[in-house]
Amino acid sequence: xxxxxFTTILMTVLLGTMIVMMSxxxxxxxxxxxMNLLAIIPILMKKYNPRTMEASTxxxxxxxxxxxxLMMAIIINLMHSGQWTITKVFNPTASIIMTSALAMKLGLxxxxxxxxxxxxGISLTSGLILLxxxxxxxxxxxxxxxxxxxxxxxxxxxxxxxxxxxxxxxxQTQLRKIMAYxxxxxxxxxxxxxxxxxxxxMLNMLIYIMMTLxxxxxxxxSSSTTTLSLSHTWNKxxxxxxxxxxxxxxxxxxxxxxxxxxxxxIIQELTKNSSIILPTLxxxxxxxxxxxxxxxxxxxxxxxxxxxxxxxxxxxxxTKRITLLPPLIVMSSLLLPLTPMLSILD
Amino acid sequence: MMxxxxxxxxxIFVVSFVGFSSKPSPIYGGLVLIVSGGVGCGxxxxxxxxxxxxxxxxxxLGGMLVVFGYTTAMAxxxxxxxxxxxxxxxxxxxxxxxMEVMLVLYVLKSEEVGVVFKFSGVGDWAIYDTGDSGVFSExxxxxxxxxxxxxxxxxxxxxxxxxxxxxxxxVTRGD
Numbered sequence: 001x002x003x004x005x006f007t008t009i010l011m012t013v014l015l016g017t018m019i020v021m022m023s024x025x026x027x028x029x030x031x032x033x034x035m036n037l038l039a040i041i042p043i044l045m046k047k048y049n050p051r052t053m054e055a056s057t058x059x060x061x062x063x064x065x066x067x068x069x070l071m072m073a074i075i076i077n078l079m080h081s082g083q084w085t086i087t088k089v090f091n092p093t094a095s096i097i098m099t100s101a102l103a104m105k106l107g108l109x110x111x112x113x114x115x116x117x118x119x120x121g122i123s124l125t126s127g128l129i130l131l132x133x134x135x136x137x138x139x140x141x142x143x144x145x146x147x148x149x150x151x152x153x154x155x156x157x158x159x160x161x162x163x164x165x166x167x168x169x170x171x172q173t174q175l176r177k178i179m180a181y182x183x184x185x186x187x188x189x190x191x192x193x194x195x196x197x198x199x200x201x202m203l204n205m206l207i208y209i210m211m212t213l214x215x216x217x218x219x220x221x222s223s224s225t226t227t228l229s230l231s232h233t234w235n236k237x238x239x240x241x242x243x244x245x246x247x248x249x250x251x252x253x254x255x256x257x258x259x260x261x262x263x264x265x266i267i268q269e270l271t272k273n274s275s276i277i278l279p280t281l282x283x284x285x286x287x288x289x290x291x292x293x294x295x296x297x298x299x300x301x302x303x304x305x306x307x308x309x310x311x312x313x314x315x316x317x318x319t320k321r322i323t324l325l326p327p328l329i330v331m332s333s334l335l336l337p338l339t340p341m342l343s344i345l346d
Numbered sequence: 347m348m349x350x351x352x353x354x355x356x357x358i359f360v361v362s363f364v365g366f367s368s369k370p371s372p373i374y375g376g377l378v379l380i381v382s383g384g385v386g387c388g389x390x391x392x393x394x395x396x397x398x399x400x401x402x403x404x405x406x407l408g409g410m411l412v413v414f415g416y417t418t419a420m421a422x423x424x425x426x427x428x429x430x431x432x433x434x435x436x437x438x439x440x441x442x443x444x445m446e447v448m449l450v451l452y453v454l455k456s457e458e459v460g461v462v463f464k465f466s467g468v469g470d471w472a473i474y475d476t477g478d479s480g481v482f483s484e485x486x487x488x489x490x491x492x493x494x495x496x497x498x499x500x501x502x503x504x505x506x507x508x509x510x511x512x513x514x515x516x517v518t519r520g521d
Contacts, residue, residue: 001516005512008509009509009512009516012509015505019502027499028498028502031502031506032502034506035502035505035506035509038509038513039513041513041517042513042516042517045516
């Protein structure tokens with residue numbers, strides 16, 4: 001793609017999300033979502049093969065449906081409150097429709113079916129943008145309408161998402177599908193605590209974005225899209241096997257790493273609000289996620305995976321330089337001692 | 347009939363939407379788009395918005411749909427699909443018509459429409475009467491406000507349209 005056009009379209013994706021996050025008029029928020037969707041389609045279709053086109057079409061259809069539902073909820077809200085500002089949604093019907101629309105945009109269950117298929121059909125860099133940047137805009141709207149969200153619907157969607165994200169990723173060997181199911185599960189964790197303490201949603205979003213960025217950049221660095229090709233990293237750059245191990249365990253939520261911080265805070269907040277069965281179930285279902293991360297680390301860093309002899313002697317051409325990778329690795333694994341600083345977020 | 351004119355026009359609106367979303371060939375889709383555009387203009391005019399209705403006719407029908415018609419005429423196939431030529435298209439069209447007929451009967455029974463939410467009629471655009479400058483209508487004031495207070499909206503929509511053209515050119519360019 002022409003670099004000038006590519007830059008313009010990428011900047012429009014950023015502009016769309018910025019408009020969603022900083023507008024106070026519902027119509028501008030809808031315009032921001034549409035601008036975001038329109039501009040990301042050619043980024044998803046960077047290579048012109050039928051798989052990327054199918055993935056972009058699926059993404060466009062689901063997100064356009066979600067935007068239409070959002071517009072309907074906005075108009076019902078307008079009819080019942082007479083004003084366009086975002087404070088809270090004044091009508092329960094509009095609130096339910098809006099929550100469903102934003103859940104479709106995020107990829108929560110029962111609207112999660114597009115996430116693995118779209119993530120698998122596009123390149124690693126496009127998948128990175130899809131799973132991190134595109135989650136910011138709907139989550140910011142959910143944050144702003146969080147006082148008026150129906151608790152039952154949101155918690156059902158959250159718990160089912162954690163379940164689907166854990167179970168669905170168990171049979172996968174393609175790395176992009178694994179990251180997609182991981183995204184579904186993390187979105188479930190984020191929306192579970194949204195009604196109780198939205199700050200923790202933002203904290204979880206921040207740490208999830210850091211960890212997913214790190215994982216994708218490690219995959220891009222070794223150009224691997226399957227578990228099998230990831231298991232050859234010991235031959236290319238042995239250091240990244242340790243880094244993959246640490247980052248994957250952090251994504252699974254293990255204690256001395258920073259991925260534990262959001263899970264800990266969320267479970268604490270839920271138990272403070274006298275729901276005990278729910279965080280227990282959520283913590284148990286997060287073990288499913290941890291299982292397939294552990295399987296990746298087993299084949300990548302803990303063992304030298306069996307391969308044919310010619311795979312053991314790879315030519316080293318120029319390695320990709322990813323500048324942001326070392327700080328991201330440090331941030332996605334070592335942030336746990338900073339947890340007492342969360343008191344500044346009040 | 348004049349008391350129900352908005353209702354009749356909105357029924358024709360929905361039926362023409364069903365007509366093109368059952369996917370006949372684009373030239374016939376354009377035909378029912380013309381009908382739906384004209385009927386939509388009629389609905390807006392009935393609420394007192396004469397300026398916006400004329401905008402729909404001029405810009406939408408007379409500008410965009412004409413260009414659409416010409417490009418579709420250049421790219422048309424030898425035997426375009428009508429609503430009755432393909433079983434699927436006819437089935438979807440009849441299904442949409444059936445749902446609309448059921449909705450119309452349900453609406454005609456009760457005073458207000460309550461399918462998912464209660465909807466009991468909309469108001470007209472307000473008419474302001476200042477002493478010295480005459481009578482203003484709210485919908486023209488809205489268009490004027492778009493270009494004065496709503497400059498940011500104009501910038502955003504203009505940029506969206508420009509990026510829309512760039513995106514469409516990129517997507518259809520292929521290799």
